[in-house]
Amino acid sequence: MMEKIDSYECFVEPFHVDFTGRVFMGVLGNHLLNAAGKHSTRRGWGIGALNETQHTWVLSRLSIELYDMPRQYEHFEVKTWVEGVMKLFTNRNFAILRPDGSAYGYARSVWAMIDLETRRPCDLLSLYDGDICRYVVTDEENDCPIAGHGRFRFREPELVRTIDTYYSDVDINGHINSIKYIEHILDLFPKERFKSQSIERFEIAYKAESHLGDRLSFYTQPVSADEVDVEVRKNEAEVVCQAKIRFRTATI
């Protein structure tokens, strides 16, 4: 029987680091999503195989928590596995490790399976006779010591920026891609923030799709001195995603 945890080697390229020399959060997110794609493909649950039966994965939540951030030219490893399966969602976790096995940090994600025709969620427990349940790890194997996804409560967030979306923002499906939201959200913060602080935790909840040409408005709401919630709306109406960023005063 196939093992349940896969491991992928990553490398921090020079154009993938910010002005402090740390890997961009969006690039790290991309590494996690690539690992998820390869892990599911190896088990017959990749997007290619799913498309044949008119299904696809939709990323719903991603929360990344880091003790430290990989730096330019460093090698690191992304481990990923399926924590659990519910009827409409599956939880996938990640460990981001140094070559010596110590942790840069961990991540959690939530995925839904949708029918490509109806765009409605599918019952994961019955799809392919519940095959996915074979890949759920044991409690001992599920080493992901970070908090679960939080809740968002927006009261009167402040509109801080509105941007147009262009060619570089969209993926092969014509949607603004999951990684680009992370970039645009972190671009709301001034240089000074990243000079003195690093990101301790980044959470994002994807709510709706947006498309090339949509105008995205960014609303922020401070939670504490080190924590900010961000809501992204398209065309001054529908919420497309919500994020929570917690900074930590950099030790180095």
Added chain:
Amino acid sequence: MMEKIDSYECFVEPFHVDFTGRVFMGVLGNHLLNAAGKHSTRRGWGIGALNETQHTWVLSRLSIELYDMPRQYEHFEVKTWVEGVMKLFTNRNFAILRPDGSAYGYARSVWAMIDLETRRPCDLLSLYDGDICRYVVTDEENDCPIAGHGRFRFREPELVRTIDTYYSDVDINGHINSIKYIEHILDLFPKERFKSQSIERFEIAYKAESHLGDRLSFYTQPVSADEVDVEVRKNEAEVVCQAKIRFRTATI
């Protein structure tokens, strides 16, 4: 003696393709610059070694010409070598190849070496006793059948967009990174252009550095139905780069 041409394996990741499924030109440019960095590092001419003597490479020109563009999940190979060395510049070429050895396309680049203290160009022929000349290929090895870098002649280009620059735009030196200019320039074109056409040739000339917070203005000048020149100025004044984009009606 070390061979003169190196080859690097690349893979087209799902978040690195545009809505037509072709790799983004900026991502391809990043692969070329990574190959250049590894090739020079292997020969003792990498940025790390150069920094020890207060020198660094500065990219001056990059021209990429493609018969076809790698698509999602495709593997390709980037070969790179030094075509020639002059006193103040070196020419580095690239081949972008399919696994069967046939060409997606080729690229040319021009680099200067600067002194980090004075920011002035250095004499490449005397630096390290002319060691770099050992890596120049023969005419037979220099297989790069595309035109050299062109000239720009801006008369009365039209201002089409002004953008602010943010955290995600800058590299470890605090400069707007070479790849981000390519993204912002291609974002000037509407979706329809990429639907019906693909990029046959992309040229860029880097003229000056810009920094986080600079406002970039984009001026365009049509050359023909399929060719557009773009000039990027910072803060309504100095020219930071110029680009030429030639489209081809897509055959597929």
